[in-house]
Amino acid sequence: MTRQAQIDELLSIMARLRDPEGGCPWDLEQTFRTILPFTLEEAYEVAEAIEQGDLQALRDELGDLLLQVVFHARMAEEQGGFDFFDVVRSICDKMVRRHPHVFGETDLGDSAAVHASWERIKAEERAEKGELAVPESVLAGVAQALPALVRAEKLQRRAARVGFDWDAIEGVVDKVREELEECQETLAEHADPTDRVHEVGDLLFSCVNLARHMGVDAEQALRAANHRFEHRFGEVEAALREQGLTPAREQREEMERQWTLAKGRET
Structure with missing residues (x-):
């Protein structure tokens, strides 16, 4: 089968699934909005396959992501908007x-x-589309739908291009400490819950800034931390099972002991 034939087959499968006469009831019910969460999920599964260095999984996940593109394109074609090609x-x-x-x-x-050329051309494209009724902001074009950590880093990088940035990492470290202290101040009983949200947000934003100055991708760093937590806690659960125990508040001391052991085995 030629590569063109393979593409045609995929498009035919999606057209069949969306066929009002005999198609799949679930696929027929979907809209751009209902499919969106699946599109985002597939993109994250691609990222996970890359992080794990698993080419087989990457091939499969890229296929799933491609299906999302085909799905959206098919729905647009049905509405007379555009098609896959x-x-x-x-x-x-x-x-x-x-x-x-x-x-x-x-x-x-x-x-x-x-x-720099890429960004200039993007700005020219937006201007041609009439998207710049007012002078373009330095921060324009950073998608709202991005994960918060990713978007924070992109916003910071945009501002840094025009000199709005720390000159040295020491200033960023001090800022993290300052934001942590302000978070602690909101722990008082009389503190406004909204202030707590704002201060935690500022702390997270400053941590992203620190990661950027350290040359670390904040999103990937947090994903890796999540994986480490899952692995270590899994070892804690396994150790408890060997003792005939299950995770519970009354086992807190033993869980912390096993956590320390699991962490030590990693190093």
């Missing part, structure tokens, strides 16, 4: 347009120049 044409045109140093005569010496 319009999506392909759009991204092909965009990649050629945004890489003049590859597909044109422009000479860009390094990745920093490439990045």
